[in-house]
Amino acid sequence: MATTDRQATTLALAHALSAAERGLAVIPLSRTKLPSLRSPHGDDPSHPPCHGECGRFGHGVYDATTDPARIRALFAAAPRATGYGIACGLPPYHLIGVDLDTKNGTDPRAALRALALRHGFTVPPTVVVLTPSGGRHLWLSGPPDVVVPNSAGRLAPGIDIRGAGGYLVGPGSRTAHGTYRAAPGTAHLAPAPCPPALLRLLLPPPRAHHPTPPSAGGHGQGLVQFVLAAHEGQRNTRLFWAACRAYEDGIGPELVEPLVDAARATGLSAREARATIASAARMTGR
Incomplete structure (x- = not known):
């Protein structure tokens, strides 16, 4: 049984290294499909949230890497791993x-x-x-x-x-x-x-907004407000969604500057905002 487990771990490591060669970041998994390495912080509720900043293994998907040496180290620390996850x-x-x-x-x-x-x-x-x-x-x-x-x-x-x-x-x-x-x-x-x-x-559905006049201007203002309401972690996603809607509705070009201004108000740079809006224009074929 132990030999079989070692063979499974060796095979999983080989597959994981092959995936990493394709640019896919990986972590070792157990037979239950869960990350093989337990958190180094245990169940200590007083420990601040850590996504691997401590430098130790055991942070789930945040351990994912394409570095062959680090992948081997992860699997060496997880001798019962029989699979791998792709982040x-x-x-x-x-x-x-x-x-x-x-x-x-x-x-x-x-x-x-x-x-x-x-x-x-x-x-x-x-x-x-x-x-x-x-x-x-x-x-x-x-x-x-x-x-x-x-x-x-x-x-x-x-x-x-x-x-x-x-x-x-x-x-x-x-x-x-x-x-x-x-x-x-x-x-x-x-x-x-x-x-x-x-x-x-x-993408996340938009939050409900106050009614706006059924005109392009009102709809555009609603999209701008949607971007302004973004929290950290939502900013690019909300901007992308709003820009897609604007281009689909034929008001994309006239809404570029208001959307850029709204995105900057949430903390994005003008360059980031314009890149996201340009991506939305490409995705919608505009």
Whole structure:
């Protein structure tokens, strides 16, 4: 049994190093699909939040790295690891995982097809990882200036999203229920760009606003207020969403400067704001 575990760990390390060569940041996982290394801070409620600033291992997805030496060190510290996780939201792909979970009798593939038909997008050929339970993970690439949050069942029952701060179980990982494998013909692919219409569905819904006149000016002011209400961590995402809406509604060019001013008021630089708005213009085909 111990020999089998060592073989599983060696194989997981090999898969993790291969993923890192593709630019994917990884961490070791246990058979339960959870990070193998426990927090060095234990359950001490008095310890300030730490995302690895202390320099020790055991911070979950915040340990993720593409450095081969550090990956080997992580696995050396986790001798019972049988798999590896791939961090989402990091360069170069800014990975977004669409987890189609077949548990509880749901048909998430049919739900995703219905969403695609309703919102006018097509999921492009991309990496697909088959799970032991019969589900599948679709790997998509997001824009660098947009933060996609994690969610469970928000799009539809059985469809979970892995975004910034989340991770996907890498192909080749062994778990208590079986092995994750790349779907035939997809292992060589790079994560495909997320369709703009799907990306907008993945972003947080806007907060309710006070009614505005049904004119372009009123709608534009509502989008500006939406950006102004952003907290730290939401600024780029809210700006991107508002700019997409503005360009879709034909008021993008006239709203660029007001949106830049609003973004600067939340703490973004003018350069960052213009880059995000330009990304929205490209994503909407404007």
